[in-house]
Amino acid sequence: MEFSLMHAGLAAGAALAAIPVLLHLFMRPTPKHVVFPALRLIRERQKRSKKKMRIKNWLLLAARMLLLALMALALARPRLHSQTPLGDDSVPTAMGLVFDTSLSMSYKQNDKTLLDQAKERALELIDRVPDSSLIFAADSASPASKAGRSPASARQWIKELTVRAVNRPLNVAMGEVYEAVLECDRPRREVYVLSDLAKTSWDVSRPAEGLDKVAKAAEKPGGKVATVVLRLGPAAAERQNVSIDEIAIPSGVASTGDPVEVRGLVRSHGAKPASRIVEFHLDGVKKGQKPVEVPAGGQVEVQFLTPPRLKEGEVHRAELRVVGAPDPLAFDDVRFLSFQARPPLKVLIASDLDVDAEFVALALDPDPGASRAYQVERARASELAAKYRDTLKDFAAVFLLDVRELDPTAWGLLNAYVHEGGGLVVGAGPRCLAENYNGPIPAQLLPAQLDAPVATAPKTATFGQVADVTHPLFGRYAEEIDPQLAVMPVYKYWRLKTAEAGRTLMTFADGAPALVERTFQGARAGRVLLWTTPLARRPRRSDPAAWNELPNLSYWVFPVVMNLTVPYLAGSTGEKLVFEAGDDVTLSMAPGAASDVRIIGPDGKTAEAATPPPPGEPLRIAAPQFLGHWTVVATGPGDAKKTLGFSLNPTVDESTFSELEKTDLDALLGKDGYALAVDDKTFNRVTDLIRVGHEIFPWIMFLILILVTAENYLANTFYKEPTGGPAPGPSPDAAQAAA
């Protein structure tokens, strides 16, 4: 805590405290001569109370001197600082302004977005500094210029600020501003951070950049940089917002000929339930709407069906929009989805016995003949090589279910199929011959070698858990699958010899691998999934082929996993057309070289030419900035045009407002490295505090008041008239009464 005076010259008035002493020394009045026979009484008294009198006199003298000194001090307007004083408004300033331009700053409060409020505060700050000041402004979206702006230029820059979908952590922007401010030669240095303090705007795992330089500069005289954080907008508990958190096609596949189900999640982020209408738009046309009642802090699911027979090969654009009531945060009231309709994926199921293929086929195509996502074809394992030598590549996935053995030709065919990007699922069951599966060709293909069948112990006779919950094979069901696995009986499984080539995706309760994957990189990734227990069951437990209850209809895991398996193996889950803000977009281009690629933004107007990728390579677009449906037009040989598209959505975290805690801010900016203001009033106070410190004038005046009272009290106590005693020159009656 430092102490300074606004008018230091006036503090010299404290010398006036010497006045009582000088008066005492030089202006002693000539005593009046009085004959007084009762002198002996005074003398007697003085003998006893001389010391007491002296103390009283000193106390009074001290009180009077202190009084004068305090009055002079009060006039000098003393201040206390927790930081170095930065001077008043007339001091040229190096002012850093860090704007949070993340989507959450578009929250509207009193018909103004938080960014608008931030701009107003910033303009007010600029108005308070002289024109010789330099402004170093940065937003969270784009790198800051090291060159300072004049106040007039900064005002213009601020007015043009907009909310951006893609932002850097504010830690980075602060680092840029700190560096520029520290290099500036203006005597006063201030950095203001204008943010709603959403956690998503900061990287709380590390401090703001440049803090070390600021700390180092503070050690030098006049090197102090004051940091003020203004929190904009209401606190988290007071916010109201309804958002669409997700839009997806649950099946993962949009097959031509079938209506496609589009599912959305609507969430209420406030403390009140919300009634809204969710509209479904497809390719720019409203296709339906549903009212929803969203409980406070909860979410509801909505489903819409597209019309059947969507055009194959085209990118379709779907949107879910929340309407029906004003919403303070508009950006998350709509969510975008791009998808391509295509023919059903072909799946080949090879087995020795029909029963072994039955369950997978039923899971993938429960109603043969109806329109469907998959076109399932069954075959005997023995005819695999002969019948599908040329057509195997047309299948999105091949299931090899409890096949006793394959000849080398068939293994070679499958090996080539996988290495070219195909997907193979092997269900190892009681019929499998380990030596056939461990042969040289299968060894190049399978993730592990089979050792021997193992009967599970009664206590561990179930599946275990998903080993990698982020694996796309399990989609978003990974956490829900585990409880089912824990009760799903397993009687036998194949112990594996080595599994170095593979990655375990699921285990049994005893920890042994249940599902192992091997991936082959190439132009198109090939994958092999090895189940160490069959993907079929037997009705009777006593049947030697009854190894597990995975396909039992009592459990939903089997059909879900099978339906996720095929798109995964087919690579269609990798054909991502929906991205979140900040993601780099990767789009598969049509075979053949594109001579020209144009990227058109969601508004349909802004177009940008991109460098065509080499043949076979995907087109990469670095972090597009605008939310909505993007269009990519690739012009190939002979002016053949191919239109692609993708959608860009905000990150869900931007909707789920989570405010920085005080401890987070301390970690980001240093415990004593900043001042926090939560509204205009505290902002002005904090600004004044930094510039001029705590004025202690009122306290000194209060002290003076106390001192005057004390001086009076002392004087009256020390020199008071005797209670009831005769006053000087009393009337005889009064004197008589007193005596």
Added chain:
Amino acid sequence: MGDAEKFLKPEVIRQVARLDLRAKFIVEGFIAGLHASPFQGFSVEFSEHRKYSPGDNIADIDWNVFAKTDRFYTKKFQAETNLTGYLVMDLSASMGYTHRQELTKFEYGVSLAAALGYLMIHQQDPVGLIAFDQKVRRSLAPRSRRSQLANILSVLSQLKPEGVADFQASLTQVASMMRHRSLIMIFSDLLADPEPIRKGLHRLRHSGHDVILFHILDEAEAAFPFQGMVRLEDNETGELIEVDADAIKADYLEEVEEFRASYKTECVRARIDYVPLHTGMAFDKALTSYLMSRQARG
């Protein structure tokens, strides 16, 4: 307040130059005041008669008075209550002090002594006078004749407070001058070492005399009305002290109280009537003290 009572006030009585008139006015003012006071029972016929009360000798009843007033009065009162009184004046220089240039302590004491002399003579009590400083300077033997009052007043008017008092020696001398049990009324400011004064008073008491000590201070000595820096001079010793009057006032007044209280305690212990006075006070307080003392002998 009646015209007579106004003479109880020192500021009024000082305007009367003649001491005999002063004494007369003070006493008459006092008597007039007594009509409304608790002392009227023993007052009005102070000279010769007293109301009859059960136990009195019936032979003493004055039947002439009964015939006139239809009330019983005894005649022997006068004879029974003859009391020899001595007015003892302190002649120390401090007694000549007055701050307000009105009555000095000495003049106040003389006025009071004259009034008491007047009162006693009119009651036909023999009264004498003694004035002392380091020793007895003047004395008059007690007489009850009317001419005695003139003698006393004559001596009183000639006295001047100039010396330094030696209480122990003087009071011892006073005690030796008295042959009968007497009422000794001392008028002094007692501004001297207390021990000799105490011894002198005890000497008087041991000789069987009744003592009334009129302790007279100047009004300024009692109230300390000074302000600011003052240089105080003791007119007896010439000693000087410079003090802040405001600063010491409270302490001084406390000291005065203690001064008076110490004499009061001493007098109570010695069965001496102690009457603290200052020159601003009316005279009736002193006279009342005398009458109470006399009543105690009645």
